[in-house]
Amino acid sequence: MSLINETHDINLTSWVASANVANGDFPIQNLPFAEVRRKNSSEAFRGAVAIGDQVIDLAKVNQLAIFSGDAQIAVAAASNATLNEFMGLGQQYWSALRLALSKALREGSAEQATLSEALIAQADIEFALPCRIGDYTDFYTSIYHATAVGSLFRPDNPLLPNYKWVPIGYHGRSSSIDVSGQTFHRPNGQTKAPDAEVPSFGPCKRLDYELELGIYLGKGNDLGDAIAIENAENHVFGFCVFNDWSARDLQAWEYQPLGPFLAKNFASTVSPWIVTTEALAPYRTSWTRDENDPQPLDYLESTHNRELGAFDIKMDVLIETQKMRDEGHTPAQVSKSSFKHSYWTVAQMVTHHTVNGCNFMPGDMLGSGTQSGPTHEEAGSLLELSRGGKEKITLSNGEQRSFLEDGDNVVMRGWCEADGFARIGFGSVEGTILPAK
Amino acid sequence: MSLINETHDINLTSWVASANVANGDFPIQNLPFAEVRRKNSSEAFRGAVAIGDQVIDLAKVNQLAIFSGDAQIAVAAASNATLNEFMGLGQQYWSALRLALSKALREGSAEQATLSEALIAQADIEFALPCRIGDYTDFYTSIYHATAVGSLFRPDNPLLPNYKWVPIGYHGRSSSIDVSGQTFHRPNGQTKAPDAEVPSFGPCKRLDYELELGIYLGKGNDLGDAIAIENAENHVFGFCVFNDWSARDLQAWEYQPLGPFLAKNFASTVSPWIVTTEALAPYRTSWTRDENDPQPLDYLESTHNRELGAFDIKMDVLIETQKMRDEGHTPAQVSKSSFKHSYWTVAQMVTHHTVNGCNFMPGDMLGSGTQSGPTHEEAGSLLELSRGGKEKITLSNGEQRSFLEDGDNVVMRGWCEADGFARIGFGSVEGTILPAK
Numbered sequence: 001m002s003l004i005n006e007t008h009d010i011n012l013t014s015w016v017a018s019a020n021v022a023n024g025d026f027p028i029q030n031l032p033f034a035e036v037r038r039k040n041s042s043e044a045f046r047g048a049v050a051i052g053d054q055v056i057d058l059a060k061v062n063q064l065a066i067f068s069g070d071a072q073i074a075v076a077a078a079s080n081a082t083l084n085e086f087m088g089l090g091q092q093y094w095s096a097l098r099l100a101l102s103k104a105l106r107e108g109s110a111e112q113a114t115l116s117e118a119l120i121a122q123a124d125i126e127f128a129l130p131c132r133i134g135d136y137t138d139f140y141t142s143i144y145h146a147t148a149v150g151s152l153f154r155p156d157n158p159l160l161p162n163y164k165w166v167p168i169g170y171h172g173r174s175s176s177i178d179v180s181g182q183t184f185h186r187p188n189g190q191t192k193a194p195d196a197e198v199p200s201f202g203p204c205k206r207l208d209y210e211l212e213l214g215i216y217l218g219k220g221n222d223l224g225d226a227i228a229i230e231n232a233e234n235h236v237f238g239f240c241v242f243n244d245w246s247a248r249d250l251q252a253w254e255y256q257p258l259g260p261f262l263a264k265n266f267a268s269t270v271s272p273w274i275v276t277t278e279a280l281a282p283y284r285t286s287w288t289r290d291e292n293d294p295q296p297l298d299y300l301e302s303t304h305n306r307e308l309g310a311f312d313i314k315m316d317v318l319i320e321t322q323k324m325r326d327e328g329h330t331p332a333q334v335s336k337s338s339f340k341h342s343y344w345t346v347a348q349m350v351t352h353h354t355v356n357g358c359n360f361m362p363g364d365m366l367g368s369g370t371q372s373g374p375t376h377e378e379a380g381s382l383l384e385l386s387r388g389g390k391e392k393i394t395l396s397n398g399e400q401r402s403f404l405e406d407g408d409n410v411v412m413r414g415w416c417e418a419d420g421f422a423r424i425g426f427g428s429v430e431g432t433i434l435p436a437k
Numbered sequence: 438m439s440l441i442n443e444t445h446d447i448n449l450t451s452w453v454a455s456a457n458v459a460n461g462d463f464p465i466q467n468l469p470f471a472e473v474r475r476k477n478s479s480e481a482f483r484g485a486v487a488i489g490d491q492v493i494d495l496a497k498v499n500q501l502a503i504f505s506g507d508a509q510i511a512v513a514a515a516s517n518a519t520l521n522e523f524m525g526l527g528q529q530y531w532s533a534l535r536l537a538l539s540k541a542l543r544e545g546s547a548e549q550a551t552l553s554e555a556l557i558a559q560a561d562i563e564f565a566l567p568c569r570i571g572d573y574t575d576f577y578t579s580i581y582h583a584t585a586v587g588s589l590f591r592p593d594n595p596l597l598p599n600y601k602w603v604p605i606g607y608h609g610r611s612s613s614i615d616v617s618g619q620t621f622h623r624p625n626g627q628t629k630a631p632d633a634e635v636p637s638f639g640p641c642k643r644l645d646y647e648l649e650l651g652i653y654l655g656k657g658n659d660l661g662d663a664i665a666i667e668n669a670e671n672h673v674f675g676f677c678v679f680n681d682w683s684a685r686d687l688q689a690w691e692y693q694p695l696g697p698f699l700a701k702n703f704a705s706t707v708s709p710w711i712v713t714t715e716a717l718a719p720y721r722t723s724w725t726r727d728e729n730d731p732q733p734l735d736y737l738e739s740t741h742n743r744e745l746g747a748f749d750i751k752m753d754v755l756i757e758t759q760k761m762r763d764e765g766h767t768p769a770q771v772s773k774s775s776f777k778h779s780y781w782t783v784a785q786m787v788t789h790h791t792v793n794g795c796n797f798m799p800g801d802m803l804g805s806g807t808q809s810g811p812t813h814e815e816a817g818s819l820l821e822l823s824r825g826g827k828e829k830i831t832l833s834n835g836e837q838r839s840f841l842e843d844g845d846n847v848v849m850r851g852w853c854e855a856d857g858f859a860r861i862g863f864g865s866v867e868g869t870i871l872p873a874k
Contacts, residue, residue, distance in 0.1 A: 134571070135612050140695060150694070160693045165636050166627055170695035171608040171702070175572050175796050176660055185661050187793035190603055190734065199602050201734050204793075223613055223704070224622050224874065250793070256597045257587070258577060258607035259696025265608070266793040267660070297627065297638050356624035356641075356687070356703040357874070359612050437661065437794070 003281035003308065007031075007102040010422050014105045015112045016119070018052030025415065025425025026050040028105050029282075031098055032273035032426070033083060033238070035128040038120065045128040047078035047086065050273055050427070051105055053122050060118035066104065066111050070096035083131045083274070087237045088362030090219040091278075094237065098278055127179045127272035130240075131216065131363035136177060136268075137353060138212075138244060138367035139169040143343040145372035145380060152388040153252065164294050167344040167352045172244075172367065173265035180429040184245075184267040186406060186436040191249040199253060203436035206248035206389060207404040211317050211380035211412055213339055213368040214242035214270050215346055223359040229302045232347035235360065238274040241315060241414040241429045244367055245269070248383055248403070270365075271414070271429035282421035284308040287345050299355055300348045309345035313426075314338045315371060315414045317380070321399055322407035331411055332395035337373040337380055406435045440718035440745065444468075444539040447859050451542045452549045453556070455489030462852065462862025463487040465542050468535055469710035469863070470520060470675070472565040475557065482565040484515035484523065487710055487864070488542055490559050497555035503541065503548050507533035520568045520711070524674045525799030527656040528715075531674065535715055564616045564709035567677075568653065568800035573614060573705075574790060575649075575681060575804035576606040580780040582809035582817060589825040590689065601731050604781040604789045609681075609804065610702035617866040621682075621704040623843060623873040628686040636690060640873035643685035643826060644841040648754050648817035648849055650776055650805040651679035651707050652783055660796040666739045669784035672797065675711040678752060678851040678866045681804055682706070685820055685840070707802075708851070708866035719858035721745040724782050736792055737785045746782035750863075751775045752808060752851045754817070758836055759844035768848055769832035774810040774817055843872045 007029065013020045014028040026032070032050050036057070037043040046059035059079035061067070067075055074097035077086035086093070104111040140146055143163065150158030162168065186207055192199035218237030221227050227235055244264065251263030287309035289295055302309075315338065320331035344352075349366055370380040379385045382403050385393050392400040404410065414426035444466065450457045451465040463469070469487050473494070474480040483496035496516035498504070504512055511534035514523035523530070541548040577583055580600065587595035599605065623644055629636035655674030658664050664672055681701065688700030724746035726732055739746075752775065757768035781789075786803055807817040816822045819840050822830050829837040841847065851863035 135610055137610075137698075138695075153694070162629075162636075162690055162693065165629075166691050168691070168695055169698050171610050171698065173572055173574075173608050173795065174611075175798050175801070176794075178660070185794055188663070189793050192599075192602075198731065199599075199734070201736055223615070226625070226874070247793070253599055254603050254605070255694070255696075256599065257590070257692070257696070258575075258605055259692075259694070261574075261606050261608065262790070262793045262795065265795040294635065297636070299638055353699070356626050356684070356699045357613075357622055358610065358699065358702040361612050364612070437663070 003284065007098055008282050008421060010420060013107045014051060015107050015109060016052045016054055016105060018054065023423055024052060025427050026052055027422045027424060028102060029422040030275065030279055030424035031101055032275045032279065033078065033130060034272045034274065035081065035083065035130050036125040039124055039126045045081045047080065047083055049101055054119045055122055055125060056101065056115065057118045057120055064114055064118065066114055067100045071100035084363040087131060087216065087218040088220065091234050094218065094276060095278060098276065129177065129179050130272065130274050133174045133177055133363055133365045134361045136172040136174045136365045136367065137169050138172045138369060139167060139349050140369040141167065141342040141344045142369055142372045144341065144374055145370040145384065148372060148379065148384045152383065167349050169353065170259045172268065176265050177268045177270060179270055179272050182267055182269045182431045183434055185434045187247050187250065187266040188436055189247060189250040189262050190253055192253045204247040204249055207433065208246045208248050208382045209317065209404065209410045210244035210246055210370040211315055211337065212242040212244050212370055213313060214240040215366040215368065216274055217360045217364040218362055220360040220362055221354055224357040226357060227350055227354045229300060229305055229347050229351040232350035233277060235350055236277045236346055238276040239280065239313065240274055241271040241412045241426045242367055243269045243410060243412055243429050243431055267431065269429050269431040271427050273427045275424065275426050279424060280311055280416065282418045283312045283416035285310045285312050285340055296348070300351060305345055305347050309347055310340050310342065312338055312340040313414055313416055315412060318411040319395060319401065320409040320411060321395070323399060324397055329397045332397065334393060335377060335379055335385060337371050337378040339368060339371055341371065341373045342368065404433055406433050408433050440721065444535055445719050445858060447857060450544045451488060452544050452546060453489045453491055453542060455491065460860055461489060462864055463489055464859045464861060465539060466859040467712065467716050467861035468538055469712045469716065470515065470567060471709045471711065472518070472520065472567050473562040476561055476563045482518045484517065484520055486538055491556045492559055492562060493538065493552065494555045494557055501551055501555065503551055504537045508537035521800040524568060524653065524655040525657065528671050531655065531713060532715060535713065566614065566616050566707065567709065567711050570611045570614055570800055570802045571798045573609040573611045573802045573804065574606050575609045575806060576604060576786050577806040578604065578779040578781045579806055579809045581778065581811055582807040582821065585809060585816065585821045589820065604786050606790065607696045609705070613702050614705045614707060616707055616709050619704055619706045619868045620871055622871045624684050624687065624703040625873055626684060626687040626699050627690055629690045641684040641687055644870065645683045645685050645819045646754065646841065646847045647681040647683055647807040648752055648774065649679040649681050649807055650750060651677040652803040652805065653711055654797045654801040655799055657797040657799055658791055661794040663794060664788055664791045666737060666742055666784050666788040669787040670714060672787055673714045673783055675713040676717065676750065677711050678708040678849045678863045679804055680706045680847060680849055680866050680868055704868065706866050706868040708864050710864045712861065712863050716861060717748055717853065719855045720749045720853035722747045722749050722777055733785065737788060742782055742784050746784055747777050747779065749775055749777040750851055750853055752849060755848040756832060756838065757846040757848060758832065760836060761834055766834045769834065771830060772814060772816055772822060774808045774815040776805060776808055778808065778810045779805065841870055843870050845870050
């Protein structure tokens with residue numbers, strides 16, 4: 001079954017001219033959602049859709065009442081200060097609004113004059129979290145990351161026996177998730193050097209980023225009702241780029257036996273835009289399991305998942321140091337990867353998470369886990385790039401890093417390309433480290 | 438500094454006669470909070486306070502406008518469908534409302550006639566979750582539990598080296614927490630027998646309870662602002678009894694390296710009433726650390742914490758099987774313990790959780806971890822009582838259990854007693870297991 005429809009047509013252009021430039025993030029084929037208001041205003045946040053260098057204010061669209069049926073119900077829900085209600089409506093409403101916006105924004109649309117009233121320049125807006133994230137679960141889907149990190153924490157036993165059977169995940173902290181632009185103080189905590197007798201307290205010395213995707217649940221499920229893999233993607237509203245900041249020295253000391261805790265919950269940062277699952281249809285790809293690896297248990301198998309379960313979402317990481325800002329140097333790219341390398345698919349994550357009856361709520365988020373690719377250069381964390389801090393990496397301006405330093409701004413980007421389809425982008429997620437308190 | 442005030446006076450009696458019976462849970466010295474409505478009604482849930490076999494409907498009290506100042510602000514906030522706003526007001530407002538209710542409910546109060554209009558019999562009400570639990574963290578504060586469970590999962594290494602330094606905790610799932618009376622299907626999932634080559638999928642065979650306290654945060658803190666231990670208890674609104682249901686066979690296979698996940702998030706059950714930290718003042722006790730154990734790092738130390746940091750909250754567990762219900766047999770007590778055995782105090786949990794800048798929101802919940810005491814009979818889980826399933830325990834009607842069976846209703850109770858003070862109770866938390874789907 002093809003997931004491609006008229007909204008993905010590469011030949012579509014918009015009357016918003018900036019949407020038609022080559023290599024932009026937000027052509028008319030993308031149409032991602034966020035929560036916005038005018039910068040430095042006290043306006044209420046409301047839903048918006050990106051188009052070129054503008055956004056469409058969905059509260060304004062709702063007032064204009066230019067849509068009807070499911071699209072109008074959807075745009076009314078998306079006018080709220082969080083997208084949760086809209087996300088909870090389900091695929092039929094998400095698709096209806098996407099199609100209505102695609103048509104209204106096309107070159108020659110009869111709604112151009114009316115809809116122009118709802119445009120705001122992206123340069124003039126600020127973002128909130130797109131939704132209330134009730135629960136957040138972080139997965140661990142890159143076998144390259146799991147193996148590399150495992151070899152640092154457990155040299156004799158890098159990849160545990162359950163990894164190839166269980167989509168490993170753990171619960172994260174919602175309260176400290178914020179939107180791109182988050183700044184936070186270097187965390188304090190307990191650490192213990194391998195040669196120390198007792199632990200000590202102080203600022204984290206091994207502060208790291210993790211290059212992840214955030215996956216937003218739309219329609220939830222009732223407690224006790226597992227989501228079958230054939231139905232899993234209908235529950236997935238969309239994706240963002242996600243930086244799961246990590247304090248490696250805190251993590252090494254605290255994580256046994258119940259998992260990472262204070263090493264993670266001081267800050268986590270999402271990109272403002274949610275690229276919908278529907279927008280990603282052209283960049284889907286087959287999912288395979290190496291014949292030497294165990295094949296998944298039945299509840300994690302479906303034909304659709306084999307044929308189109310993977311997403312080729314490309315991602316990269318850049319570091320912008322204080323020195324770069326002072327000297328006008330552009331941020332330095334430090335790695336690049338793709339979600340297509342994931343050992344488990346999104347559908348498998350959703351199904352596994354609910355197979356015991358656990359319930360999702362609209363707006364819940366899954367982290368993909370650090371998306372490291374098969375080569376060392378594709379590693380999604382400094383822990384891996386610096387081989388546990390043993391080898392500093394050199395940035396494009398000559399500075400070196402094993403872990404992050406105060407003043408570093410970490411930028412992550414995501415985008416998709418496929419022959420015969422438009423390039424679409426996720427925008428970026430940025431976050432800056434302030435000195436420890 | 439004494440935490441005792443006039444609301445704790447053992448000589449106080451109420452014009453609600455049922456509050457004055459010996460050994461009741463809800464004398465006038467208790468005054469716990471819940472969210473209630475009349476059974477089988479479509480009324481809005483609103484805050485209530487227990488008194489004897491009645492509750493005081495706080496939305497009605499708000500309408501009656503018999504209080505003033507902070508107490509009136511507090512009762513207005515406590516009239517909402519969740520207690521979050523009230524909990525976020527802080528200690529000054531919680532205390533003002535407690536004192537106002539204590540005075541108004543005392544024998545001879547001028548408000549008796551008016552306040553009588555706000556009484557509803559407990560037999561006629563149903564409960565909701567008392568608040569929106571944004572984030573839930575489960576701690577692991579019983580060294581007896583950690584040692585006993587550790588010896589089952591890691592016979593060669595039962596208590597890990599960090600245990601005596603770090604108040605170990607991990608993030609839990611909020612969406613599947615419900616109030617007493619929760620029923621849920623035995624979870625399905627992946628398990629792997631020690632002698633099996635590959636894992637298999639099916640219903641959990643080692644379903645267990647965990648006897649815990651739930652600790653509700655009141656006033657939160659901003660991201661980046663650690664809560665000093667001297668100030669920690671001001672953020673703690675109150676306590677409930679909490680059953681952290683656990684699927685031991687799922688847990689054993691999935692928990693490495695990131696901690697328990699599907700073994701926990703299928704259901705968690707809280708008792709409806711929140712007993713406030715203030716109500717617990719008479720049952721506080723000193724907290725000591727064995728001289729052979731390491732003393733805590735400075736950030737986890739305070740004079741107050743040493744003198745009064747512990748809470749002697751007694752708890753027990755009863756199992757009511759289907760056969761007991763069929764034959765009219767009373768539930769069988771299977772263990773009994775006290776929170777006073779906790780290796781870490783509530784203040785230490787709060788301070789540790791925020792020392793990296795992590796932020797609490799009003800209504801967030803901490804689990805104490807399974808409260809097993811020093812003797813085998815005080816173990817807070819069947820895993821421990823049955824020594825990993827190897828020795829069945831015999832219930833009072835002759836039935837035996839190593840783990841829970843379908844139809845079992847697990848009842849947990851909490852209460853406090855101290856010389857010269859009233860006995861107060863937490864009520865109970867109950868939950869029943871349905872067959873796997």
